Amino acid sequence: MKKTIFTLTMTVFIAGTIFTGCVSPTQKLENAEDKVIDAKNAVLDARSELNQAYQDSITEYQQFKIEAENRISANEKSIEELRVKIISANDENKVLYQTKLAELQKRNYELQIKLAEYNADETDKWKEFKNEFKNDMDELGKAFSDFTTINTKK
Numbered sequence: 001m002k003k004t005i006f007t008l009t010m011t012v013f014i015a016g017t018i019f020t021g022c023v024s025p026t027q028k029l030e031n032a033e034d035k036v037i038d039a040k041n042a043v044l045d046a047r048s049e050l051n052q053a054y055q056d057s058i059t060e061y062q063q064f065k066i067e068a069e070n071r072i073s074a075n076e077k078s079i080e081e082l083r084v085k086i087i088s089a090n091d092e093n094k095v096l097y098q099t100k101l102a103e104l105q106k107r108n109y110e111l112q113i114k115l116a117e118y119n120a121d122e123t124d125k126w127k128e129f130k131n132e133f134k135n136d137m138d139e140l141g142k143a144f145s146d147f148t149t150i151n152t153k154k
Helices: 002-021 025-087 091-117 123-153
Strands: none
Touching: 025 091, 025 123, 091 123
16 A cells, blocks of 8 residues: 555655646747847847947047147147247257257147058057057157257256
């Protein structure tokens, strides 16, 4: 008797497990459709975020370019002002000043070319370009301030 009760209990348990574990084909289809819809929504969200990031990057580049062009223009004005100041310098310093000024003008022109040649579509290299360009502009600005300091001392 114990064997039959045990066998009957095990049979009921196994049958219950099988029936509760089975999902109807209709339910499987609905689950699959829900997963596909969720995946499509995730793809749309990702595309939207990517487009927004791309637009932000382009906007940031354009703003950076305008600021850099303004600094380059300011440097050109400084070059012209220094050229006028050099005229009044004594002869022995005049050649030195003109040489240094020519170097500053060359560096300013090279930065202008570098900015013009940068391709805004290279978003993966943008941060590297931005940092390098800022460093170059800062060095040039320091060179201008050093030049005016030397020029006013003598």
